[in-house]
Amino acid sequence: DQQVKQNSPSLSVQEGRISILNCDYTNSMFDYFLWYKKYPAEGPTFLISISSIKDKNEDGRFTVFLNKSAKHLSLHIVPSQPGDSAVYFCAADNTNAGKSTFGDGTTLTVKP
């Protein structure tokens, strides 16, 4: 049973518009959530994170929202840029265990 799910394998948006990437989780023990960005032939790069004590975290164009009751988080990118085109992975941690569980990723394409 997959504990972290990214139900949209791909997303295409126009440059300048908002990109919204979604992630659902099932394990209520998860208390820390991360988003990674991955370009081809490179390893994932940390983008932004959120603790379960918060419902929003913002860093420049990137904002992550957490809805604990729905076990859902989302990453908003505003405005989207062609350089944002990559695979985005959602990951969840139980900080007592200290190891991440990843979703299968969403491929974002931002069209100029």
Added chain:
Amino acid sequence: GAGVSQSPRYKVAKRGQDVALRCDPISGHVSLFWYQQALGQGPEFLTYFQNEAQLDKSGLPSDRFFAERPEGSVSTLKIQRTQQEDSAVYLCASSFGRLDTQYFGPGTRLTVL
């Protein structure tokens, strides 16, 4: 460079062959993680080191998989008697502490024929 490096970048092995994958973490990083990423999926945790101690190997899929970090720096993931289902990208990540930001290497793509 100052990032995590992995070698080889690509490895083709015949079924039954043993392979060794190397990870050079960022200098000073205490924590080191190995992940396996199958095609079209996200990385899956294999094992974790704190310095030279392997504190968590709960993700290793079988006893054919073995990892070591004898001097608390470079780590090697060894797979014995490789099988086709071992074909994947093997990612290494390092961090200052277990709960700190992980920095990933580019991965080693293993193909078992």
